[in-house]
Amino acid sequence: MTAVTARPRAVRDPIRLPVPRAVRLALLVAHVVATAAWIGLDVALAVLVFVPMLEPSWxxxxxxVLPLLFWPLLTVAVLSLLSGVALGLVTRWGLVRYxxxxxxxxxxxxxVTLVVVLLGPGLDDAGRHxxxxxxxxxDxxxxxxxxxxxxxxVTLLVLATGLSVWKPRGRVRRTR
Ligand code: HEM
Structure with missing residues (x-):
């Protein structure tokens, strides 16, 4: 007799918005580009913050230059959030399923909250200084x-990238 093994629920009955594959891929590209740009801008921020510590004449x-990074940083952080949420809704991964x-x-x-509440005012002060x-x-x-x-x-974004590539199986809550 052959043993019947239950397929994981996410594979058996994924709850997701039906969209063409091309749309899912476009969202994934936008998501990866936004998160990569976010890490890149954070590295630029780090350079502008650390160089004066080593060489005060700079x-x-x-x-x-520092305040110029605020809007680009906020834009890519929000794009990452929106594209991530959209991906969660149109893929089997869901938003709070895994x-x-x-x-x-x-x-x-x-x-995103920290960028608006803490980083923005800090960058403005640095610019004025x-x-x-x-x-x-x-001054x-x-x-x-x-x-x-x-x-x-950068540490949290690298962690998030690692999680995204690894995609650990653990689910937030089993429905049955
Ligand atoms: C915190 C910043 C984030 C980073 C650095 C990040 C990074 C990534 C990367 C690199 C991938 C591609 C992984 C792969 O294809 O192997 C990915 C995929 C994905 N991300 Fe994010 N992400 C972030 C935020 C989010 C958010 C907020 C959500 C949703 C709430 C989300 C949902 C997803 C989903 C569902 C996929 C898989 C798409 C698929 O395989 O079809 N991400 N993320």
């Missing part, structure tokens, strides 16, 4: 130490 130039997707959703939301230094005007603004944002963000 402080004015680097700090004046731990690896749920964890990325939380990470992405936390990082850089302009004052360049003009030789004393009372204490420049926030900005080495944490790129370090934390």
């Amino acid at each position: 402080t004015a130039a680097c700090h004046q 731990w690896w997707v749920a964890i990325k959703l939380v990470l992405n939301l936390v990082l 850089g302009r004052a230094l360049a003009a030789g005007v004393p 009372a603004v204490e420049v926030p130490r900005l080495f944490m944002p790129p370090s934390v963000s």
